[in-house]
Structures are given as C-alpha cells and as structure tokens.
Amino acid sequence: MEIPYTVKPRPDTGLYNAKLGIWLFLASEVMLFGGLFSAYILLRVGADLWPHGMLSIPIGTFNTFVLIFSSVTIVMSWASLKLGKLADFKLYMALTIACAFGFLGVKSYEYYVKFTHYDLWFKDDATAQKYFVAAYGEKGEADVRKHFVERFHLQNTKATYDPHEVQLVGHIEGNPLCTTLKRLAKEKQDKILFTPDPKFGSHDHPKAIEIPLSDVKRLSAYVPAHSTFFAIYFTITALHGLHVLGGALVLCYFLFTADKWWKKAPEQFANRIEVGGLFWHFVDLVWIFLFPIIYLL
Amino acid sequence: MSHDHSHSHGPGEACGGHDHDDHHSPEAIHRAVKKYKMVGAVLFAGTVLTVAMYYVHIPSVAITIAVALLIASVKAAFVAGVFMHLSDERKMIYGILLCTVFFLIGLMGLTLWAMHDPPMQTLVGGKPA
Numbered sequence: 001m002e003i004p005y006t007v008k009p010r011p012d013t014g015l016y017n018a019k020l021g022i023w024l025f026l027a028s029e030v031m032l033f034g035g036l037f038s039a040y041i042l043l044r045v046g047a048d049l050w051p052h053g054m055l056s057i058p059i060g061t062f063n064t065f066v067l068i069f070s071s072v073t074i075v076m077s078w079a080s081l082k083l084g085k086l087a088d089f090k091l092y093m094a095l096t097i098a099c100a101f102g103f104l105g106v107k108s109y110e111y112y113v114k115f116t117h118y119d120l121w122f123k124d125d126a127t128a129q130k131y132f133v134a135a136y137g138e139k140g141e142a143d144v145r146k147h148f149v150e151r152f153h154l155q156n157t158k159a160t161y162d163p164h165e166v167q168l169v170g171h172i173e174g175n176p177l178c179t180t181l182k183r184l185a186k187e188k189q190d191k192i193l194f195t196p197d198p199k200f201g202s203h204d205h206p207k208a209i210e211i212p213l214s215d216v217k218r219l220s221a222y223v224p225a226h227s228t229f230f231a232i233y234f235t236i237t238a239l240h241g242l243h244v245l246g247g248a249l250v251l252c253y254f255l256f257t258a259d260k261w262w263k264k265a266p267e268q269f270a271n272r273i274e275v276g277g278l279f280w281h282f283v284d285l286v287w288i289f290l291f292p293i294i295y296l297l
Numbered sequence: 298m299s300h301d302h303s304h305s306h307g308p309g310e311a312c313g314g315h316d317h318d319d320h321h322s323p324e325a326i327h328r329a330v331k332k333y334k335m336v337g338a339v340l341f342a343g344t345v346l347t348v349a350m351y352y353v354h355i356p357s358v359a360i361t362i363a364v365a366l367l368i369a370s371v372k373a374a375f376v377a378g379v380f381m382h383l384s385d386e387r388k389m390i391y392g393i394l395l396c397t398v399f400f401l402i403g404l405m406g407l408t409l410w411a412m413h414d415p416p417m418q419t420l421v422g423g424k425p426a
C-alpha cells in the first residue's frame with residue numbers, strides 16, 4: 001500500500017504528512033527538554049552551592065561552532081536538491097554527518113576527562129591540611145584552598161562554603177574510569193597515587209602524593225553521582241548527544257540511499273531531507289540554549 | 298549522477314499554499330542560499346558574543362542571565378525562522394507551536410511555583426521526625 005501525501009499536501013492540513021508528523025514530534029521534544037530545563041532551574045535556584053567553571057569553555061564553544069556549521073550544511077543540502085544538484089547534496093550531507101560525529105567525538109572526550117578526574121574529601125581538617133601542604137607547600141596551600149572554595153561560588157549564591165570541607169582535585173595514577181572507594185577496596189587497594197591539579201593560573205602539576213584510603217572520607221570522579229550539577233549536566237547533555245547520534249544515523253541512511261531515492265522519487269526524497277533537517281535544526285536549537293546555561297552561567 | 302528537478306514540486310511546494318514559482322524557483326533558492334550563509338555568519342558572531350560576555354564582568358547576576366538568554370533567543374529565532382522556514386509556514390504548524398508554548402510555560406511555571414512550597418518539616422508516620 002502506498003503511503004499517502006508524501007509529496008502533495010493533505011487538503012485538510014495543507015501539509016504533507018511527514019511534515020505534520022515531524023512538527024508534532026518536535027512539539028513533544030520541546031516538552032521533554034523543557035522538563036529537563038525546568039528541573040535544572042529548580043535544582044540550581046534551590047541549591048545552596050552551585051559549582052562554577054567546571055566545564056571547558058573552549059571545548060564547548062568549539063562544539064557550538066560545529067553544530068551551527070552543520071545546521072548551515074544541512075539546509076544547503078536541501079537547497080541543493082531543490083536546485084537539482086545531487087553531487088552538492090552529497091557533499092553537504094557528508095559534511096553534516098562529519099560535524100555530527102565530530103561533535104560526538106569531542107563530547108566523548110569531554111566525558112572521558114570528567115570520568116578520570118577525581119575529588120577527594122578527607123576524614124578531617126587536619127588530614128586535609130597535611131595533604132594540601134604535601135601537594136602545594138605551606139605557601140601555596142592557602143591559595144589553592146581559596147581557589148577551590150571559589151569554584152563553588154556563584155555571584156548569586158547566598159550560601160557560604162565551609163573551607164574545612166575543601167577537597168583535593170586531581171588524577172589517580174593509571175587514570176581509572178569512574179572508580180569508587182568501594183571498588184578500590186574490592187581490588188584490595190589500600191592507597192592511591194594522586195596527582196593534584198595545578199594551582200590556579202599555573203600549568204605545573206604538583207608531584208604525585210601517596211594517599212592511604214583510610215584518610216579518605218569520599219572519593220568521586222566527575223560522574224552523575226558526584227553532585228547535583230553533574231547529575232543534571234550528564235542527563236541533559238547525554239540526552240542531547242543521543243539525539244545527535246540518532247539524527248546522524250538517519251542522515252547516513254539518507255546519504256547512502258540518495259542515488260536510489262533520487263531516481264525513484266526525487267520530490268519525496270527532498271521532503272525527507274527537509275524533515276530530517278527540521279530535526280537537526282531542533283538539535284542545534286537545544287544546544288544554543290544548553291551551551292550558555294550549562295557552560296557559561 | 299545529477300538530474301534536473303529544479304522545476305519539480307519540492308518540499309516547500311508540497312507544504313502548500315505558496316506561490317511555487319515565487320518561493321521555489323531556482324532564483325528564489327539561490328536567494329535563500331545567500332540568506333542561509335548570512336544567518337550562519339550571524340550565528341557564529343552570536344556565539345562569539347556569548348563567549349565574550351562571559352569574560353565581561355557584569356555586577357548584576359540578573360542582567361548576566363538576561364543578556365545570555367537574549368543572545369541565545371536571537372540565535373534560536375534565526376535558526377527557527379530561516380533554517381526551519383518558520384517565517385513562512387502554514388497556519389497548522391503555528392497552531393501546534395502555540396499549543397507547545399502554552400504547555401511549556403505551564404510546565405516551567407508550575408515547576409518554579411513549586412519551589413516556593415517546600416515541606417516545612419519531615420514527617421514520619423504523620424509525626425515530626
């Protein structure tokens with residue numbers, strides 16, 4: 001049975017069916033992301049503390065450029081079909097797909113960096129003091145503490161931060177992925193070699209220090225369980241990433257079957273590209289709001 | 298292999314109601330392509346501006362958030378209006394979007410409203426914990 005109204009508009013809606021379908025789908029997507037955005041606002045406004053500067057702005061900016069560029073290339077691919085230029089269509093579509101996988105590659109790298117970056121909380125202030133001095137020396141310890149305290153301060157927060165609760169930030173030897181105290185205990189490890197992050201404004205890593213796990217109250221990589229910030233960050237960006245992946249797979253299908261569709265049903269094919277493009281622009285649109293809200297504000 | 302379908306009915310035509318020759322003639326598409334490139338440049342500039350604003354210290358947090366969201370909204374308007382062709386669409390789609398905006402405002406509003414309704418104390422079995 002032939003699917004009706006793939007090219008001509010339905011008399012009652014004035015739209016071909018796929019276009020009406022994609023807009024209804026996008027409406028549901030707005031509600032999905034809207035729910036998460038409102039959850040983000042609720043969590044953030046209700047939080048006593050909210051971390052600041054935890055994400056790389058150059059990387060986020062680069063990915064924003066990648067998505068914007070892909071939005072231009074996908075609309076150009078549709079325009080190429082309208083002009084009857086299949087070769088141009090293929091070029092623009094390939095560029096769009098390359099951008100999609102580029103975006104996902106960069107995002108995966110960002111995730112990897114977070115999953116191998118750890119915060120350590122010590123059992124008491126004296127123990128913390130000992131390791132701060134071991135890492136940064138008597139002189140640098142106060143600066144580093146101040147910096148770590150500041151990273152939790154946003155201009156709008158009324159909360160105060162207990163400086164005795166400051167954690168040491170850095171990498172565990174061997175860069176284990178998302179490990180926990182429980183897992184380390186299971187592996188019968190009683191100590192870790194920890195390389196603290198450089199001081200603010202410096203690129204020199206302090207020497208690695210050996211830390212017995214009995215001194216550690218909590219250890220967490222930058223995973224959703226780390227904090228409310230990372231929980232909502234990973235939820236929204238992972239969902240967005242899944243949309244990018246899903247979109248990219250559909251676009252791959254369009255590219256690899258282009259010759260067949262162009263011969264068989266060029267008008268329907270152009271409509272499919274328009275519909276796919278609408279979804280892709282929506283993915284870009286979500287990122288346009290995500291980037292300033294999560295990375296910058 | 299390339300076929301000339303420039304005069305065939307395309308997606309914009311199929312979505313109906315417009316003057317085909319006006320909106321989807323090769324000349325019109327060429328004009329649209331120029332517009333797409335310009336909007337791309339505007340979006341790039343908007344991103345640079347957003348990031349630049351991050352490094353400008355604005356004393357008021359409310360203004361900082363307002364500026365960031367304003368730039369994002371302008372960028373989003375360009376994407377929706379030009380790339381998604383919303384500046385020239387059928388009424389049916391505007392209707393769908395109007396409903397979406399209504400429910401989105403409701404969703405956001407109710408969530409934020411709930412913020413001012415915190416439980417005053419934890420109850421266990423109907424008694425204060």
